[in-house]
Amino acid sequence: MLRLQKCILSRLLSSPATSPIPHFHRVLSVSAAVVSSRPSFAVEEYLVATCGLARDQALKASSKLSHLKSPSNPDAVLAFLADLGLAPADIAAAVAKDPKLLCTGVERTLGPVVVGLTGLGISRSEILRLLSLAGDKFRCRSIVSKVQYYLNLLGSSEDLLRVLQRSCYLVGSSFNRVEPNVAFLRQCGLGACDIAKLCICKPRMLISKQERVQAMVAYAEGLGVPRGSGMFRHALRAVEPLNKEKIAAKVEFLKTTLMWSDCEVKIAVSKAPIVLTVSKDTLQRKSDFLISEMGLEPAYIAHRPAMLTLSLERRLRPRYYVMKFLKEDGLLDHGKDYYSILLINEKVFVDKFICPHKEAAPHLDEDYATTCRGEVPTRFRFT
Known part of the structure; x- marks a missing residue:
């Protein structure tokens, strides 16, 4: 060489x-x-x-x-x-x-x-x-061998540069710490692609002490996300900045704010670990809207936690008001499930629920746009 x-x-x-x-x-x-x-x-x-x-x-x-x-x-x-x-x-x-x-x-x-x-x-x-x-x-001439290692791990130079934007210390860290962490993540059932995606989002995990990485795995499993599950990588990403006390506080807040049981918390986290990263203020406002205004049951939300990750101002409230308006005017089947309507992309939503009603509700598109800007038009003020 x-x-x-x-x-x-x-x-x-x-x-x-x-x-x-x-x-x-x-x-x-x-x-x-x-x-x-x-x-x-x-x-x-x-x-x-x-x-x-x-x-x-x-x-x-x-x-x-x-x-x-x-x-x-x-x-x-x-x-x-x-x-x-x-x-x-x-x-x-x-x-x-x-x-x-x-x-x-x-x-x-x-x-x-x-x-x-x-x-x-x-x-x-x-x-x-x-x-x-x-x-x-x-x-340092050793940077060449380290770049080579991370290229093999991450798959591309572009991803390596993305990682270094988050943590430049990666190319200065000893392989004696990085390699055991990578090996442990593989033992936990993560494939090369999962490890690469996890490292791009949370590069500090690679250079953490192995005891810390082992603790993250234990936290994820304790929240109901087992090794090998599709959400395991996302759970590790969610708990990476947290410790045992902070996780316990998060769980308690979810139980209090959304009126969930311990079992419902685990159901929600196993489906969408990212709920652990949502701020308390945001969770409180979404809980007030979903439970108090929309009348959804806590168990319904626990089984569909993805709605807690959507924007209240640009997705949850505007689409709910559109659906409520259409139902009250007899323009929509009352059997439509609100959650499925939340998940479709913006173009599909507009094409399916706004455009077909231009004659019957000529101001609907304008009212929807106004609501997305954070205002509530008169026609969407329901009694």
Whole structure:
């Protein structure tokens, strides 16, 4: 592998048209010649004048670069980043985020990293995004092996970059923590696709202590979502930010607010674990509407918990008012189930329940749109 990397690097260096690191040997020699004529190297001024940092950024960054005695290596790094395709503003942002980037060896570290990432099929634009997201982890040659691991785990470079947007620490974490967590999730019945989706949403789960991941699994099972079930991944996602006390408080709130029994809570969570993530205020308002205004039974809601995840203002209330209006005017069969009407997409709802009644109820579409904006038109104020 080492011989292959040297071969690739050698070819890239000898081909300016394709190389991600052209001319840096020339930059190094020119910088070395110029520095001998300079009386001293003012780091803060260099960061402002050459790197494009704001004065306050330069002052903060310069404390980490006080050991620099010449611009030779920083010049080579800036030339490397520019040749890689990084815009001046992005270079400034990268340096401000990780000042020690200017101390990194181009030939020893940055060049081999870019060569390695390119060999994994990472495009030039993706390398630039990775540099921005990974920060100081980018100047470690081990990033190549970590990117390779996560590419295999997640399935694509785009998904890897999405994960790093949520948690850049992933490429800095030890495999000694990540691999046992992945193995444990597989033992729990999660397939590669499920693990990838879970990690994209909750990347911290991969780098958590295994005891913590085991606790999440226990919480999910305790809420009535067994390993191997279709909702197990969603349950892990819901409990990831919670501890035992917070879960108990959530369950108690669901019981009190929606008048559910312990059994009904488990039924609801097993069907839609995301209800655990709905805020107390939102749950209270939806409970008031569904139970007090619509007259739905708590058990009916427990068996159809997805309605608790829908918007009260843009879905629950407007569609209920439309259906109530149509029924009171004799335009709709009273046997229609409200829950099934909630689940259809917006276009289907309008085509099926608004458009056919333009003659009998010419203002229905306008009233529906008004209700979706949070207002209640006169025709929807039922007595």
